[in-house]
Amino acid sequence: MRVATLFTEHLLSLQTAYSDLKRQAVEQPFVLVGTPGSVDVRDVNGRSFFYRQYYDPQGKKVADYLGSVEDDAGKARSAAVREQIDVANGLLEVARVLGRSGYMRADARTDAVLAALANGGVFRAGGLLIGSHSYGAMLNDLGVRAAAYATQDVDVARARPLELPTKMAFEEMLEKSRVPLIPIPQLERKKPSTSWSVRGRERFRVDLLAPTQSRLPGLRYLLEEPLPSIVIGRSAVVPVNVPRPERLAWHKMLVTELRHETSEKKSKDVEQAAVLVAVLVEREPDAITRAFREVPASRLAKTKRGAARVIQRLEKTKHERAIEFMKDLLG
Secondary structure: OOOOOOOEEOOHHHHHHHHHHHHHHHOOOOOOOOOOOEEEEEEEOOEEEEEEEEEOOOOOEEEEEEEEOOOHHHHHHHHHHHHHHHHHHHHHHHHHHHHHOOOOOOOHHHHHHHHHHHHOOOOOOOOEEEOHHHHHHHHHHHOEEOOOOOOOEEEEEOOOOOOOOOOOOHHHHHHOOOOOEEEOOOOOOOOOOOEEEEOOOOOOEEEEEOOOOOOOOOHHHHHOOOEEEEEEOOOOEEEEEEOOHHHHHHHHHHHHHHOOOOOOHHHHHHHHHHHHHHHHHHHOHHHHHHHHHOOOHHHHHHHHHHHHHHHHHHOOOOOHHHHHHHHHHHO
8 A cells, every 4th residue: 555645746837936936026126915906097076096906815806096197196107006917917827837837826815915924014024924925835835745735824923013104004904905804702891902813703814923932832943043935825925934933843842832733733743844854854854953953942742742643643754864863853
Protein backbone atom coordinates (compact mmCIF):
# COMPACT_ATOMS: atom_id res chain seq x y z
CA MET A 1 0.00 0.00 0.00
CA ARG A 2 1.31 3.46 -0.94
CA VAL A 3 2.13 5.67 2.05
CA ALA A 4 0.90 9.25 1.63
CA THR A 5 3.21 12.22 1.89
CA LEU A 6 2.30 15.44 3.65
CA PHE A 7 3.21 17.70 0.73
CA THR A 8 4.22 17.77 -2.90
CA GLU A 9 6.45 20.32 -4.59
CA HIS A 10 5.06 22.57 -7.29
CA LEU A 11 6.71 22.52 -10.70
CA LEU A 12 9.70 24.83 -10.99
CA SER A 13 7.90 26.83 -13.70
CA LEU A 14 5.03 27.51 -11.29
CA GLN A 15 7.42 28.50 -8.51
CA THR A 16 9.08 30.96 -10.88
CA ALA A 17 5.69 32.39 -11.88
CA TYR A 18 4.81 32.77 -8.20
CA SER A 19 8.07 34.58 -7.45
CA ASP A 20 7.35 37.06 -10.25
CA LEU A 21 3.79 37.49 -8.99
CA LYS A 22 5.05 38.21 -5.47
CA ARG A 23 7.54 40.78 -6.68
CA GLN A 24 4.92 42.63 -8.71
CA ALA A 25 2.34 42.47 -5.91
CA VAL A 26 4.73 43.98 -3.38
CA GLU A 27 5.44 46.86 -5.79
CA GLN A 28 1.77 47.91 -6.03
CA PRO A 29 1.25 51.53 -4.89
CA PHE A 30 -2.14 50.50 -3.52
CA VAL A 31 -4.49 47.52 -3.74
CA LEU A 32 -7.96 47.75 -5.24
CA VAL A 33 -10.79 46.52 -3.01
CA GLY A 34 -13.21 44.29 -4.90
CA THR A 35 -12.88 43.19 -8.51
CA PRO A 36 -10.60 45.43 -10.60
CA GLY A 37 -13.54 46.79 -12.59
CA SER A 38 -13.20 49.79 -14.90
CA VAL A 39 -13.08 53.60 -14.88
CA ASP A 40 -16.03 55.21 -16.63
CA VAL A 41 -17.41 58.71 -17.10
CA ARG A 42 -20.89 59.64 -15.88
CA ASP A 43 -22.83 62.76 -16.76
CA VAL A 44 -24.65 64.35 -13.81
CA ASN A 45 -26.61 67.59 -14.27
CA GLY A 46 -24.63 68.54 -17.34
CA ARG A 47 -21.21 67.81 -15.79
CA SER A 48 -18.96 64.77 -16.29
CA PHE A 49 -17.31 62.76 -13.51
CA PHE A 50 -14.96 59.78 -13.26
CA TYR A 51 -16.18 56.68 -11.41
CA ARG A 52 -14.64 53.30 -10.79
CA GLN A 53 -17.27 50.59 -11.32
CA TYR A 54 -16.68 47.12 -9.85
CA TYR A 55 -18.18 44.31 -7.76
CA ASP A 56 -17.60 44.47 -4.01
CA PRO A 57 -16.83 41.42 -1.79
CA GLN A 58 -20.56 40.78 -1.36
CA GLY A 59 -21.02 40.54 -5.14
CA LYS A 60 -22.81 43.89 -5.33
CA LYS A 61 -22.10 46.25 -8.22
CA VAL A 62 -20.89 49.61 -6.89
CA ALA A 63 -19.29 52.80 -8.17
CA ASP A 64 -16.68 54.93 -6.38
CA TYR A 65 -16.40 58.62 -7.23
CA LEU A 66 -12.93 59.63 -8.44
CA GLY A 67 -13.36 63.25 -9.43
CA SER A 68 -14.44 65.65 -12.16
CA VAL A 69 -13.18 65.24 -15.71
CA GLU A 70 -12.47 68.98 -15.65
CA ASP A 71 -10.30 68.79 -12.53
CA ASP A 72 -6.58 67.96 -12.61
CA ALA A 73 -6.87 65.98 -9.36
CA GLY A 74 -9.74 63.94 -10.81
CA LYS A 75 -7.79 63.24 -13.98
CA ALA A 76 -4.72 62.17 -12.00
CA ARG A 77 -6.76 59.95 -9.70
CA SER A 78 -8.60 58.27 -12.56
CA ALA A 79 -5.31 57.69 -14.41
CA ALA A 80 -3.76 56.08 -11.32
CA VAL A 81 -6.79 53.83 -10.82
CA ARG A 82 -6.82 52.83 -14.50
CA GLU A 83 -3.14 51.89 -14.24
CA GLN A 84 -3.78 49.85 -11.10
CA ILE A 85 -6.73 48.09 -12.76
CA ASP A 86 -4.35 46.97 -15.53
CA VAL A 87 -1.83 45.78 -12.92
CA ALA A 88 -4.51 43.97 -10.91
CA ASN A 89 -5.89 42.20 -13.98
CA GLY A 90 -2.40 41.02 -14.90
CA LEU A 91 -1.77 39.72 -11.38
CA LEU A 92 -5.12 37.92 -11.25
CA GLU A 93 -4.45 36.22 -14.58
CA VAL A 94 -1.33 34.62 -13.08
CA ALA A 95 -3.16 33.97 -9.79
CA ARG A 96 -5.85 31.96 -11.55
CA VAL A 97 -3.23 29.75 -13.22
CA LEU A 98 -1.50 29.17 -9.88
CA GLY A 99 -4.80 28.49 -8.14
CA ARG A 100 -5.75 25.84 -10.67
CA SER A 101 -2.35 24.21 -10.01
CA GLY A 102 -2.88 23.99 -6.26
CA TYR A 103 -1.60 27.27 -4.87
CA MET A 104 -3.64 28.50 -1.91
CA ARG A 105 -6.17 31.29 -2.56
CA ALA A 106 -8.28 33.30 -0.14
CA ASP A 107 -11.96 34.18 -0.53
CA ALA A 108 -13.18 37.59 -1.71
CA ARG A 109 -14.00 38.93 1.76
CA THR A 110 -10.59 38.00 3.12
CA ASP A 111 -8.68 39.66 0.30
CA ALA A 112 -10.91 42.78 0.60
CA VAL A 113 -10.15 43.10 4.31
CA LEU A 114 -6.44 42.54 3.76
CA ALA A 115 -6.40 45.02 0.87
CA ALA A 116 -8.02 47.68 3.06
CA LEU A 117 -5.50 47.06 5.85
CA ALA A 118 -2.58 47.09 3.41
CA ASN A 119 -3.77 50.42 2.00
CA GLY A 120 -3.99 51.74 5.56
CA GLY A 121 -0.31 50.89 6.13
CA VAL A 122 -0.85 48.11 8.68
CA PHE A 123 1.65 45.72 7.14
CA ARG A 124 4.20 48.39 6.23
CA ALA A 125 4.09 49.44 9.88
CA GLY A 126 4.90 45.92 11.07
CA GLY A 127 1.53 44.17 11.38
CA LEU A 128 1.48 40.43 10.65
CA LEU A 129 -1.12 38.13 9.20
CA ILE A 130 -1.29 35.00 11.37
CA GLY A 131 -3.56 31.97 11.52
CA SER A 132 -4.49 29.64 8.67
CA HIS A 133 -4.32 32.33 6.00
CA SER A 134 -0.67 32.95 6.86
CA TYR A 135 -0.07 29.20 6.75
CA GLY A 136 -1.48 29.14 3.22
CA ALA A 137 0.79 32.03 2.24
CA MET A 138 3.78 30.14 3.66
CA LEU A 139 2.99 27.04 1.62
CA ASN A 140 2.90 29.22 -1.49
CA ASP A 141 6.23 30.82 -0.54
CA LEU A 142 7.77 27.40 0.05
CA GLY A 143 6.52 26.18 -3.33
CA VAL A 144 4.60 23.21 -1.95
CA ARG A 145 1.06 21.88 -2.02
CA ALA A 146 -0.54 20.35 1.08
CA ALA A 147 -4.02 19.51 2.34
CA ALA A 148 -6.42 22.42 1.98
CA TYR A 149 -7.41 24.40 5.05
CA ALA A 150 -10.77 25.98 5.84
CA THR A 151 -11.08 29.16 7.86
CA GLN A 152 -13.34 32.18 8.05
CA ASP A 153 -11.08 34.09 10.44
CA VAL A 154 -8.70 36.88 9.51
CA ASP A 155 -6.16 37.28 12.31
CA VAL A 156 -3.80 40.25 12.29
CA ALA A 157 -1.25 40.65 15.07
CA ARG A 158 1.24 43.24 16.20
CA ALA A 159 4.23 42.86 18.48
CA ARG A 160 4.05 46.55 19.45
CA PRO A 161 1.85 49.59 18.73
CA LEU A 162 1.77 50.32 15.00
CA GLU A 163 3.03 53.67 13.75
CA LEU A 164 0.63 54.11 10.84
CA PRO A 165 1.20 56.71 8.10
CA THR A 166 -2.27 58.15 8.77
CA LYS A 167 -4.40 58.58 11.88
CA MET A 168 -7.09 56.31 10.47
CA ALA A 169 -8.41 53.90 13.10
CA PHE A 170 -8.39 50.15 12.48
CA GLU A 171 -12.18 50.15 12.33
CA GLU A 172 -12.16 52.87 9.67
CA MET A 173 -9.82 50.76 7.54
CA LEU A 174 -12.19 47.81 7.85
CA GLU A 175 -15.07 49.96 6.62
CA LYS A 176 -13.14 50.56 3.39
CA SER A 177 -13.17 46.81 2.75
CA ARG A 178 -16.93 47.01 2.10
CA VAL A 179 -17.39 43.86 4.18
CA PRO A 180 -20.29 44.60 6.58
CA LEU A 181 -18.44 44.08 9.86
CA ILE A 182 -19.72 45.01 13.32
CA PRO A 183 -17.53 45.33 16.45
CA ILE A 184 -17.72 42.64 19.11
CA PRO A 185 -17.88 44.37 22.53
CA GLN A 186 -15.17 43.57 25.05
CA LEU A 187 -15.94 42.50 28.61
CA GLU A 188 -14.76 45.91 29.74
CA ARG A 189 -17.18 48.07 27.78
CA LYS A 190 -14.99 51.17 27.79
CA LYS A 191 -12.18 49.43 25.93
CA PRO A 192 -12.20 49.67 22.12
CA SER A 193 -13.13 46.50 20.26
CA THR A 194 -10.38 44.29 18.84
CA SER A 195 -12.73 41.85 17.07
CA TRP A 196 -15.32 42.28 14.34
CA SER A 197 -17.77 39.90 12.70
CA VAL A 198 -20.52 39.93 10.10
CA ARG A 199 -24.15 39.93 11.18
CA GLY A 200 -26.18 36.73 11.33
CA ARG A 201 -25.00 33.15 11.49
CA GLU A 202 -21.96 33.51 9.27
CA ARG A 203 -18.68 32.98 11.09
CA PHE A 204 -16.49 35.44 9.19
CA ARG A 205 -14.44 37.32 11.78
CA VAL A 206 -11.51 39.75 11.97
CA ASP A 207 -9.28 39.92 15.07
CA LEU A 208 -6.52 42.38 15.94
CA LEU A 209 -4.22 40.60 18.38
CA ALA A 210 -1.35 41.66 20.61
CA PRO A 211 0.80 39.54 22.95
CA THR A 212 -0.04 39.76 26.65
CA GLN A 213 0.84 37.74 29.71
CA SER A 214 -2.66 36.42 30.28
CA ARG A 215 -3.83 35.74 26.70
CA LEU A 216 -2.43 34.28 23.51
CA PRO A 217 0.51 32.36 25.00
CA GLY A 218 3.56 32.18 22.79
CA LEU A 219 2.39 34.95 20.46
CA ARG A 220 5.38 37.19 21.15
CA TYR A 221 7.69 34.33 20.09
CA LEU A 222 5.67 33.84 16.91
CA LEU A 223 5.86 37.49 15.90
CA GLU A 224 9.65 37.86 15.99
CA GLU A 225 11.56 38.20 12.71
CA PRO A 226 8.58 38.25 10.30
CA LEU A 227 8.84 37.72 6.55
CA PRO A 228 7.17 39.51 3.61
CA SER A 229 4.61 37.46 1.72
CA ILE A 230 1.44 37.77 -0.35
CA VAL A 231 -2.10 36.48 -0.12
CA ILE A 232 -3.52 35.36 -3.45
CA GLY A 233 -7.19 36.31 -3.34
CA ARG A 234 -10.12 36.02 -5.72
CA SER A 235 -10.12 39.74 -6.50
CA ALA A 236 -6.65 40.94 -5.50
CA VAL A 237 -3.12 39.86 -4.65
CA VAL A 238 -2.22 41.54 -1.36
CA PRO A 239 1.26 42.10 0.14
CA VAL A 240 1.39 41.13 3.83
CA ASN A 241 3.83 40.03 6.51
CA VAL A 242 3.75 36.52 7.99
CA PRO A 243 5.64 34.72 10.77
CA ARG A 244 8.67 32.61 9.97
CA PRO A 245 7.51 29.07 9.08
CA GLU A 246 9.85 27.43 11.59
CA ARG A 247 8.47 29.59 14.40
CA LEU A 248 4.90 28.83 13.34
CA ALA A 249 5.69 25.10 13.46
CA TRP A 250 6.91 25.27 17.07
CA HIS A 251 4.09 27.64 18.01
CA LYS A 252 1.56 25.13 16.66
CA MET A 253 3.16 22.42 18.77
CA LEU A 254 2.70 24.57 21.86
CA VAL A 255 -0.86 25.56 21.02
CA THR A 256 -1.97 21.99 20.45
CA GLU A 257 -1.14 21.25 24.11
CA LEU A 258 -3.07 24.29 25.31
CA ARG A 259 -6.29 23.41 23.52
CA HIS A 260 -8.97 21.21 25.06
CA GLU A 261 -8.54 17.57 24.09
CA THR A 262 -11.82 17.61 22.16
CA SER A 263 -11.03 20.81 20.22
CA GLU A 264 -11.43 20.33 16.48
CA LYS A 265 -8.51 22.72 15.97
CA LYS A 266 -6.09 20.40 17.77
CA SER A 267 -5.66 18.02 14.83
CA LYS A 268 -5.33 20.98 12.44
CA ASP A 269 -2.46 22.40 14.55
CA VAL A 270 -0.67 19.05 14.48
CA GLU A 271 -1.19 18.65 10.73
CA GLN A 272 0.11 22.12 9.88
CA ALA A 273 3.12 21.76 12.17
CA ALA A 274 3.94 18.37 10.64
CA VAL A 275 3.76 19.75 7.10
CA LEU A 276 6.06 22.66 7.94
CA VAL A 277 8.55 20.39 9.70
CA ALA A 278 8.57 17.93 6.80
CA VAL A 279 9.25 20.73 4.30
CA LEU A 280 11.81 22.62 6.38
CA VAL A 281 13.85 19.54 7.27
CA GLU A 282 14.45 19.20 3.53
CA ARG A 283 15.10 22.92 2.98
CA GLU A 284 16.35 24.64 6.13
CA PRO A 285 16.97 22.23 9.03
CA ASP A 286 19.17 24.78 10.80
CA ALA A 287 16.22 27.16 10.94
CA ILE A 288 14.13 24.57 12.80
CA THR A 289 16.95 23.99 15.27
CA ARG A 290 17.49 27.69 15.91
CA ALA A 291 13.78 28.34 16.38
CA PHE A 292 13.54 25.43 18.84
CA ARG A 293 16.41 26.81 20.93
CA GLU A 294 14.59 30.15 21.11
CA VAL A 295 11.35 28.73 22.50
CA PRO A 296 10.81 30.41 25.91
CA ALA A 297 11.84 28.15 28.79
CA SER A 298 8.38 28.53 30.36
CA ARG A 299 6.79 27.03 27.24
CA LEU A 300 9.36 24.34 26.47
CA ALA A 301 7.75 21.36 28.25
CA LYS A 302 4.37 21.83 26.56
CA THR A 303 6.05 22.48 23.21
CA LYS A 304 7.92 19.18 23.48
CA ARG A 305 4.69 17.33 24.26
CA GLY A 306 3.15 18.91 21.18
CA ALA A 307 6.24 17.88 19.20
CA ALA A 308 5.63 14.26 20.22
CA ARG A 309 2.20 14.47 18.56
CA VAL A 310 3.83 15.85 15.41
CA ILE A 311 6.31 12.97 15.34
CA GLN A 312 3.38 10.54 15.60
CA ARG A 313 1.79 12.24 12.61
CA LEU A 314 5.07 12.08 10.67
CA GLU A 315 5.34 8.36 11.42
CA LYS A 316 2.17 7.80 9.38
CA THR A 317 4.00 9.16 6.32
CA LYS A 318 7.26 8.37 4.57
CA HIS A 319 9.09 11.47 5.80
CA GLU A 320 11.74 9.39 7.58
CA ARG A 321 14.30 12.18 7.57
CA ALA A 322 11.93 14.51 9.41
CA ILE A 323 11.14 11.83 12.01
CA GLU A 324 14.82 11.17 12.68
CA PHE A 325 15.62 14.89 12.78
CA MET A 326 12.90 15.67 15.32
CA LYS A 327 13.77 12.76 17.57
CA ASP A 328 17.45 13.77 17.59
CA LEU A 329 16.58 17.42 18.27
CA LEU A 330 14.25 16.62 21.17
CA GLY A 331 16.67 14.14 22.67
